[in-house]
Amino acid sequence: MLSVIIYVFVFMFGSIVGSFLNVCIHRLPRGESIVFPASHCPTCNRALKWYLNIPFVSYLMLGGRCAFCKGKIAFRYFLVEGITALVFTTLFWRFGPRPDFFIYTALSAVLIVISFIDIEHWIIPDELSIPATILGLIVSFAYPAMQGEVSRLAGLRESFFGLVFGFVSLYLLALLGRILYKKEAMGGGDLMLLMLIGSFLGFKLTIVAFFVAPVFGSLVGVPKLLMKKQDIIQYGPFLAIAAFVCVFFRDDILALFPL
Numbered sequence: 001m002l003s004v005i006i007y008v009f010v011f012m013f014g015s016i017v018g019s020f021l022n023v024c025i026h027r028l029p030r031g032e033s034i035v036f037p038a039s040h041c042p043t044c045n046r047a048l049k050w051y052l053n054i055p056f057v058s059y060l061m062l063g064g065r066c067a068f069c070k071g072k073i074a075f076r077y078f079l080v081e082g083i084t085a086l087v088f089t090t091l092f093w094r095f096g097p098r099p100d101f102f103i104y105t106a107l108s109a110v111l112i113v114i115s116f117i118d119i120e121h122w123i124i125p126d127e128l129s130i131p132a133t134i135l136g137l138i139v140s141f142a143y144p145a146m147q148g149e150v151s152r153l154a155g156l157r158e159s160f161f162g163l164v165f166g167f168v169s170l171y172l173l174a175l176l177g178r179i180l181y182k183k184e185a186m187g188g189g190d191l192m193l194l195m196l197i198g199s200f201l202g203f204k205l206t207i208v209a210f211f212v213a214p215v216f217g218s219l220v221g222v223p224k225l226l227m228k229k230q231d232i233i234q235y236g237p238f239l240a241i242a243a244f245v246c247v248f249f250r251d252d253i254l255a256l257f258p259l
Contacts, residue, residue: 006092007089007092007093010088010089010092011085011086011088011089012055012085013088014085014086014087014088014089014105015055015056015081015082015084015085016055017084017088017105017109018055018080018081018082018083018084018085018112019053019055019077019081020034021080021084021109021112021113021116022076022077022080022081023039024113025076025080025113025116025117025120026042028113028117028125028127028128029117029120029121029123029125039053041066041068041069041071041073042071043066043069043071043072044066044068044069044071046066046068046069048067055081055085056078056081056082059073059077059078060078064078076116080112080116083112084108084109084112087105087108087112087244088105088108090248091104091105091108091247091248094248099145099146100145100146103139103143103200104200104247106135107136107243107247108244110128110132110196111197111240111243111244112240113128114129114193114236114240115236115237115240118189118234118235118236118237119234119237122187122234123189124187124189124190124192124193124236125189126189126192129189129192129193129195130192132199133163133192133196133199134199135199136159136196136198136199137159137160137163137199139200140155140156140158140199140200140202141153141155141156141159143155144156144158146200146202147159147202148202148204148250148251148254158202158203158204159198159199159200159202160199161202161203162197162198162200162201162202162203162204162205162206163198163199163206164195164198165198165203165206165207165210166191166194166196166197166198166199166206166210167191167192167195167198169194169210170186170194170210171186171191174186174190186235187235190235190236193236193239193240194209194210194239197209197239197243200243201243201246201247204253204254204257205246205247205250205253205254206246208242208246208253209239209242209243209245209246210242212242212246213235213238213239213241213242215242216241216242217235220233220238221233
């Protein structure tokens with residue numbers, strides 16, 4: 001019974017964090033503060049009372065519309081809360097109350113914000129990628145077990161090589177695409193994103209993420225190409241999904257590497 005209560009708490013906490021991530025997704029691309037003003041309707045700008053800002057419940061009770069102006073509230077708000085809650089719960093089931101859980105939930109929160117900003121605006125803000133990359137280096141030094149290492153220097157080294165591989169691999173891929181197709185094949189934000197992921201995952205897992213991301217990307221990109229809707233896609237979300245897969249199967253993947 002206690003374990004069920006804990007999981008419910010983690011799920012609820014994840015949904016609350018997801019509510020805040022929605023604020024970040026909406027405001028950061030617009031250059032607005034994520035602290036002030038308080039939560040408000042994006043249509044009529046009326047401040048929302050606390051009972052109108054309860055994850056899941058408020059959206060469902062209001063039918064996806066503002067309580068004041070009846071303007072439509074994007075389904076993205078409900079979706080982000082749900083994804084964040086499920087990701088947090090899954091990570092807790094995988095790692096339990098270990099430092100890994102708190103580290104990877106922080107990483108997941110950043111990746112969720114980046115993914116939805118990329119989906120809506122086709123940009124990946126360096127204001128998120130660069131500080132998060134630095135955080136990945138710091139955490140890898142302070143907690144080398146995250147990188148499968150014992151010493152702090154080894155953890156930092158793995159993180160550094162991971163971010164270097166992340167940036168350089170996508171840079172070379174973008175360069176190859178520019179040569180073959182005479183146009184940009186990879187945005188600069190994607191390079192910074194895989195660099196961020198590399199700082200948390202380390203060299204070995206970042207290699208895996210590099211090859212896993214196109215598999216998920218093709219599930220969306222190929223149908224769009226066949227329907228001739230567009231020949232490019234936002235790649236950030238698929239890098240984020242690949243990172244989550246590598247995190248979840250971290251120990252199994254690292255066991256495949258002899259060194």
